[in-house]
Amino acid sequence: MIVCxxxxxxxxxxxxxxxxxxxxxxxxxxAAGGPNVSEPRxxxxxxxxxxxxxPTLVEAGVRRAEALALLYExxxxxxxxxxxxxxxxxxxxxxxxxxNRNLGHRMAxxxxxxxxxxxxxxxxxxxxxxxxxxxxxxxxPALAATAVVGTRKIxxxxxxxxxxxxxxxxxxxxxxxxxxxTLALLSSTANDPAGADGSDRSGRLAPRLLxxxxxxxxxxxxxxxxxxxxxxxxxxxxxxxxRGASPRELLSPRVRWALAGVCAAITALAVAxxxxxxxxxxxxxxxxxxxxxxIGDPAHGEPTARQVLQLLAGLLxxxxxxxxxxxxxxxxxxxxxxxxxxxxxxxxxxxxxxxGLGRVGTRVLVQLNELGVPVVCVEDDPDARGxxxxxxxxxxxxxxxxxxxxxxxxxxxxxxxALLALTSxxxxxxxxxxxxRTLNPDLLVALRLYDDDFASTVYRTLRAAHPEAxxxxxxxxxxxxxxxxxxxxxxxxxxxxxxxxxVLVFAALDIAGLPQFEGRTVTEAFRPGAWRILALDTGSTExxxxxxxxxxxxxxxxxxxxxxxxxxxxxxxEDRVVVAATRAGLAELLGQGPxxxxxxxxxxxxxxxxxxxxxxPPQA
Numbered sequence: 001m002i003v004c005x006x007x008x009x010x011x012x013x014x015x016x017x018x019x020x021x022x023x024x025x026x027x028x029x030x031a032a033g034g035p036n037v038s039e040p041r042x043x044x045x046x047x048x049x050x051x052x053x054x055p056t057l058v059e060a061g062v063r064r065a066e067a068l069a070l071l072y073e074x075x076x077x078x079x080x081x082x083x084x085x086x087x088x089x090x091x092x093x094x095x096x097x098x099x100n101r102n103l104g105h106r107m108a109x110x111x112x113x114x115x116x117x118x119x120x121x122x123x124x125x126x127x128x129x130x131x132x133x134x135x136x137x138x139x140x141p142a143l144a145a146t147a148v149v150g151t152r153k154i155x156x157x158x159x160x161x162x163x164x165x166x167x168x169x170x171x172x173x174x175x176x177x178x179x180x181x182t183l184a185l186l187s188s189t190a191n192d193p194a195g196a197d198g199s200d201r202s203g204r205l206a207p208r209l210l211x212x213x214x215x216x217x218x219x220x221x222x223x224x225x226x227x228x229x230x231x232x233x234x235x236x237x238x239x240x241x242x243r244g245a246s247p248r249e250l251l252s253p254r255v256r257w258a259l260a261g262v263c264a265a266i267t268a269l270a271v272a273x274x275x276x277x278x279x280x281x282x283x284x285x286x287x288x289x290x291x292x293x294x295i296g297d298p299a300h301g302e303p304t305a306r307q308v309l310q311l312l313a314g315l316l317x318x319x320x321x322x323x324x325x326x327x328x329x330x331x332x333x334x335x336x337x338x339x340x341x342x343x344x345x346x347x348x349x350x351x352x353x354x355x356g357l358g359r360v361g362t363r364v365l366v367q368l369n370e371l372g373v374p375v376v377c378v379e380d381d382p383d384a385r386g387x388x389x390x391x392x393x394x395x396x397x398x399x400x401x402x403x404x405x406x407x408x409x410x411x412x413x414x415x416x417x418a419l420l421a422l423t424s425x426x427x428x429x430x431x432x433x434x435x436x437r438t439l440n441p442d443l444l445v446a447l448r449l450y451d452d453d454f455a456s457t458v459y460r461t462l463r464a465a466h467p468e469a470x471x472x473x474x475x476x477x478x479x480x481x482x483x484x485x486x487x488x489x490x491x492x493x494x495x496x497x498x499x500x501x502x503v504l505v506f507a508a509l510d511i512a513g514l515p516q517f518e519g520r521t522v523t524e525a526f527r528p529g530a531w532r533i534l535a536l537d538t539g540s541t542e543x544x545x546x547x548x549x550x551x552x553x554x555x556x557x558x559x560x561x562x563x564x565x566x567x568x569x570x571x572x573x574e575d576r577v578v579v580a581a582t583r584a585g586l587a588e589l590l591g592q593g594p595x596x597x598x599x600x601x602x603x604x605x606x607x608x609x610x611x612x613x614x615x616x617p618p619q620a
Contacts, residue, residue, distance in 0.1 A: 001023045001024065001025045001026070001065065001066060001067050001068075001069075002026045002028065002057075002060050002061065002062060002065045002067070002068045002069070003017070003026070003027050003028065003069045003071065004028040004029075004051075004052055004068070004069065004071060004072070005027075005028075005029060005069070005071030005072060005097075006029060006030050006050065006072055006073070007071070007073060008450050008477045009071055009097070009135055009476070009477045009480060009481065009484075010027065010029060010069075010071045011027070011029070012477040012478065013069060013477075013481045013484045013485050014027040014039070014042050015039055015042065016481045016484075016485040016583070017041075017485050017488065017489075018039040018040075018042050019039060020485065020583050020584055020587045021485065021587045022041070022587075023041065024041050024043075025039075025042045025043070026042075026043050026045055026060045026061060027042055027043070027044045027045065028045050028052055028056060028057075029044065029045075029046065029047070030046065030048060030050070031046040045059065045060055050074075050077055051070075051072065051077040051078070051080045051081035051084075052081055052084075053084075054084060054088065057081075057085060058088070062085055062088050062089050062092065063088060063089050065089065065092060066092075067092065067095065067488040067489075067490075068085050068094055068095070069095040069097075069484060069488055070085075070095070070097065071097045071484070072097070073097075073359075075098050075099055075100055075104075078096050078097060079096075079107055082094055082096055082107065082111055082130070086111050086114050086115060090114075090115050090128070091115070091128045092128060093128050093129065093131075093490060094111060094128075094129075094130040094131070095130075095131050095132075095133065095484055095487045095488050096108070096130065096131070096132045096133070097133060097134065097135060097484070098132045098134060099134055099359055101132075101134065101137070104132035104134070105132060107130070107132060108130040108132045111130040112129060112130050115128055115130075131487040133480075133483055133484055133487060134363075135359075135360075135476055135477070135479075135480035135484075136359040136360045136362070136363040136476075137363060138479055138483050138495070138496060139360060139363075139474070139476040139479040139480050140360065140363035140366070140367050141367060141495075141497070142474060142479055142496075142497060142498035143360065143364045143367075143420065143446065143448070143474055143476075143479075144364050144367035144368050144371065144373075145498075146418075146420070146446035146472045146474060146498075147352045147368065147373065147418040147420050147446060148352075148371065148373060148418075163227075163228045164183055164225050164226060164227050164228060164497060165225070165226055165228050166186070166223065166224075166225050167223060167224050167225075167226055181226070181227040181532070181580075182211060182224050182225070182227075183210065183224075183225045183226065183497075183499075183580055184207050184208060184209045184210070184211070184224065184225040184499040184504060185207060185208040185211050185215065185216065185219045185222050185223075185224055186207050186222060186224060186499070186500065187222075187223075187500065207499050207502060208529070209499060209502060209504055209529060209582050210504070210528055210529055210530065210531065210580060210581075211528055215528070225497070225499055225504075227580075251327055251331065252330055255323065255326055255327050255330060258323050259323055259327065262316065262320050262323060265316055266288065269288050269309055269312060269313055269316070270284055270285040270288040271284075272305075272309055273285075273287060273288055273306070273309050276303070276305035276306070276309070277303070277305070277306055288309070288313055291309070291310045291313035291317070292313045292316055292317040292320065293317055294314060296310065298310075341387070341390065341391060341396075341397040341399070342394060342395065342397065343396055343398075344396040344398065344410065344411060344412050345396070348374065348396075348412050348415065349412070349415040349416075350374065350415070350416070351373075351374035351376055351412065351416050351417065352368060352374065352375050352416065352417065352418045352419075352420060353375075353377075353378060353408070353412075353413055353416045353418070353420070353436070354368070354375050354376070354377045354378070354420045354422065355377075355378045355379075355402055355419065355420060355422060355423060355428075355429070355432050356378075356379065356421070356422040356423035356448075357377055357379040357381075357384045357385065357387060357390065357397075358384060358385055358386065358422075358423070358424065359385060360422050360448070360476055361377075361386055361420075361422045361423075362385055362389050364420065364422060365377065365386055365389060365390065365393070365395065366389065366393075369393050369395065375395050375396075376395070376396045376411045376412060376416070377390050377395055377396070377397045377398070378397075378398045378400070378402050378407060378408070378411050379397060379398075379399060380399065380400060380402070382399055396411075398410045402428065402431070402432045402435075403428065403431055403432075408432065408435060408436055409439065413436050413440055413443070414439045414440050415440075416436075416440065416443065417444060418443065418444040418445070418446065419432065419433060419436045419443055419444070419445050419446070420446050421433055421445070421446070421447050421448060423448070424448075426447075426448075426449050426450060426451070426454065429447045429448055429449065430447065430458060433445045433447055433462070437462070437465070437466055437469065441469060442466075442468065442469050443469060444469065444470040444471075445462065445469070445470070445471050445472070446471075446472040446473070447471075447472070447473045447474070448473075448474055448475070448476060449473045449475060450475050455473040455475070458473065459471055459473060472500075474498060478503060479498055479503060480496075482496055482505045482583050483495070483496060486505065486507065486586060486590075489590055494507060494508060494578070502582075503582075503583060504580055504581075504582065505580070505581055505582075505583065505586055506578060506580055506581075507578070507579055507581060507586060508537065508576060508577070508578050508579075509576070509579055509589065510575075510576050511571050511573055511575040511576070511577065512573040512574070513573075514589060516531075516588075516589060517533075518571060518573055519571065520571055521567065521568050521569060521570055521571070522565055522566070522567050522569050522571070523567040523568065525571060527585065529582065529585070530581065530585030530588065531579050531580065531581035531582070531585040531586065532579065532580050533565065533571075533577050533578075534563060534577075534578045534579060534580055535561040535562060535563040535565065535577065535578040536561070536562040536565050536569075536575060536576075536577055536578075537561055537562075537576040537577065537578065538562050561578065
């Protein structure tokens with residue numbers, strides 16, 4: 001495996017491939033890029049050219065490699081390197097990190113066509129497809145969910161939709177709500193809603209992924225992550241985002257109330273003229289308007305009531321003129337400011353302060369906007385990627401360095417309910433969290449932190465200083481690495497959800513060739529803490545046999561996902577299932593985990609370049 005990148009994600013994926021999947025990895029990275037990798041299966045090759053040139057890729061062994069991951073932050077750099085790698089090895093599996101999703105899909109089609117047009121010999125059944133992923137898209141749902149306690153976590157990929165919900169019991173005497181399928185037991189309880197998120201990754205306080213029924217019953221009072229539904233993603237028409245000012249923004253409330261009062265007074269004068277003069281109602285309204293705009297004849301010799309009404313209409317016209325000018329100026333200012341950044345409204349409260357509008361922050365902003373959560377963004381770079389999105393979505397933005405005094409106050413942090421610190425600098429995120437807690441002790445804080453040990457130390461410190469406040473820490477590379485690593489192994493996972501600082505992945509697997517599943521019932525195939533079958537893809541199964549399953553509902557038309565699968569259903573080689581798995585569990589299912597390696601050595605099929613493993617299995 002070859003991994004090319006210049007940031008923490010490349011190092012995390014290289015470690016994931018070596019530790020979890022037991023692969024030999026060549027990490028191509030700049031001399032001063034990222035942390036050191038101590039895994040013996042990883043060979044670090046320092047290369048300054050960006051993108052990597054032909055000599056660099058040849059030295060890394062691209063002609064003999066099984067997969068290549070291009071993880072540079074610049075989409076153009078990844079595309080240029082992908083074309084070069086496809087020319088050097090047409091049968092190479094490519095995994096590209098692309099922020100532009102539309103361009104990425106077209107790139108994948110083009111690179112696959114280039115592979116198919118190559119006249120070289122057949123690749124022997126190897127999966128040499130091109131897979132395009134985005135770390136921002138993978139991590140954004142989990143990061144957005146940290147800002148809303150109890151929010152639903154949704155995984156959408158390839159037309160499939162999986163929805164999970166985080167549930168906290170109301171009291172310690174309440175049992176864990178199992179719902180459909182319990183995916184994880186959280187460290188949080190009714191007495192300790194903040195839990196041990198990030199404080200003890202290996203001890204008893206850590207969350208338990210994919211527990212069995214006995215663990216769920218014994219975990220009374222613990223929070224749970226429960227699977228609510230599995231289905232096909234509905235086709236929803238895209239909403240057009242308004243780029244101009246809304247009608248409510250054209251005029252201020254005071255001007256609107258003043259205009260409403262003037263209109264009410266004009267109506268009253270017209271009614272009074274109709275009642276006193278006996279004219280037709282339309283004629284009475286016409287005379288009132290003439291008097292209002294000072295273009296009517298003076299009421300000489302007219303009845304007294306008519307003269308009084310004319311004077312009142314003239315005075316009302318004097319009031320109407322400045323109101324019309326004020327309204328026109330306000331509307332002009334609103335249209336001019338529609339292209340500018342909004343400032344936080346004076347009475348704003350209960351919102352989320354989002355720090356950082358880079359790749360990840362922009363995706364999180366879109367997620368929060370779709371959830372209907374009010375957001376105020378803080379960014380020090382006026383040319384940041386997410387500024388245009390914030391302007392389009394009409395989200396308030398405060399431009400300034402968050403480490404400077406007064407910036408968080410301008411974002412109304414003292415009345416906010418959550419702070420999402422998502423910059424790429426751990427120290428900046430920590431400083432913003434500490435200052436935010438000073439201004440608002442009850443603030444829910446979610447930090448983007450790379451190092452797990454540093455995150456644990458930060459959590460314990462903030463927990464001791466503010467025991468009643470919620471603190472969460474997330475790592476973008478930790479959330480995204482399983483998707484990229486699994487794609488390099490030739491299987492595309494559907495998505496991942498964060499369970500505190502651990503990751504639970506969802507994958508669609510074929511039963512054929514999996515001894516852990518083939519010929520077993522759904523209950524027998526379940527391994528607590530490793531994997532669990534969630535649904536049967538009836539699109540790859542003959543409909544009559546699926547309809548005859550005992551205790552199972554008939555598949556929808558057209559065939560989709562059968563998520564209420566009977567526990568006694570025997571898995572067949574032609575079946576395709578959706579599973580939830582830990583990282584180590586998925587590696588074992590793919591035949592690359594620690595448990596599968598002794599079988600490969602015993603069968604005499606150990607691949608060259610892979611050292612025997614005497615290590616302990618890594619934590620999921």
